[in-house]
Amino acid sequence: MKLLIICSVLIQLSYSAVPGITGPLHASCKVAWNWPQTDCKIVHSKIISQINEWATDENCKDGGEKCLYKLVSQNDKQIKATHTTPVKFYVDDLSFDFIQSNSGCHVDGFSTSETWYAILDFGTNYCNLHNLITGSGLDKIQGYVEKTSDDICTQFSSADCEKY
Numbered sequence: 001m002k003l004l005i006i007c008s009v010l011i012q013l014s015y016s017a018v019p020g021i022t023g024p025l026h027a028s029c030k031v032a033w034n035w036p037q038t039d040c041k042i043v044h045s046k047i048i049s050q051i052n053e054w055a056t057d058e059n060c061k062d063g064g065e066k067c068l069y070k071l072v073s074q075n076d077k078q079i080k081a082t083h084t085t086p087v088k089f090y091v092d093d094l095s096f097d098f099i100q101s102n103s104g105c106h107v108d109g110f111s112t113s114e115t116w117y118a119i120l121d122f123g124t125n126y127c128n129l130h131n132l133i134t135g136s137g138l139d140k141i142q143g144y145v146e147k148t149s150d151d152i153c154t155q156f157s158s159a160d161c162e163k164y
Contacts, residue, residue, distance in 0.1 A: 001120075024038050028112035029125035029153035033133065036143040040098045040105035046136040047096055050073060051081050054135065060086040065124070065164050071092075083111070083128045090115055092128050104143075123159020130161050 007045040035043060035156035051069045053059075068084040091114045099106040112126035126148065133139055133146070150156050 002139075022160045023150050023156075025116075026112065026118065026162065027118035027121035027125055027154045029123075029129060030108070031109040031126070031129050031146065031148040032092050032147060033107045033109065033138075033147075033151065034104060034143070035138070035141055036145075038105050038141055040100040040107075042099055043105045043107060043138060044074075044076070044096075046080065046138055047079055047132055050132045050136040051079075054132075055118050057086055064162060065127065066135060067070045067155075069132070082114075085124070090118075091094035092125055094128055094132075096129075119154075121154050122164060123161070124164045125164040126156050126159045127149065127161040130159070134161075 033043075049069065051071050054069045055071075058066045059132065065083070065085055068086055069081050070082045070084070072080040072082060074080070077098050079094075079098075081094045081096075083092045083094060084090070085092075092111050093114060094111045095109070097108045097110075099108075109129040111128040113121060113125065129144075139146070148156055
C-alpha cells in the first residue's frame, strides 16, 4: 500500500511544477536541430550509420560512452534506438523525429532513462543525442543549429560529453 501511495505521488509530481526545481523531473532531454540546406534523408542516414558504428563496446575501451547504441526501429520520419551505459548498463530510450521543409531538415530528438527513479543524470541523456550528431559530423554541416536548455534537458549546462 505504501508503495502504491509513493508511486501515485511521484506520478502527480511528474506532471506539476516543483518550486526550486527546474527541468524535467525524470532524467530526460529534448533537443531540436535544424539543417536549413540539407535533405532529411542525409541526416537520417548519418544518424543510422553512427548508431551502427557505435553498436559494440569497442569504442569505449579507453573511457567515454560513445558505444552500445542499438537501433530499435526506423522509417522515413522517425528513428528509435537505445543507448546502454558501458559501466552500470543503464538503458536510455532515444527517438529522432524528422520534418522535411522545402530545402531543409528539422529534427526533434528525445532521450529518457528507462530507470524509473532516475532524476539527475549528469547530462547523460543530452550526450546520448549530441554524441550521435557530432560523431556523424552533422554538426559540421553549414547552417547547423542545435536548441535545448536546462528546462527541457536534465543537467544540460553541466554535460560533459567526452565522459558521458
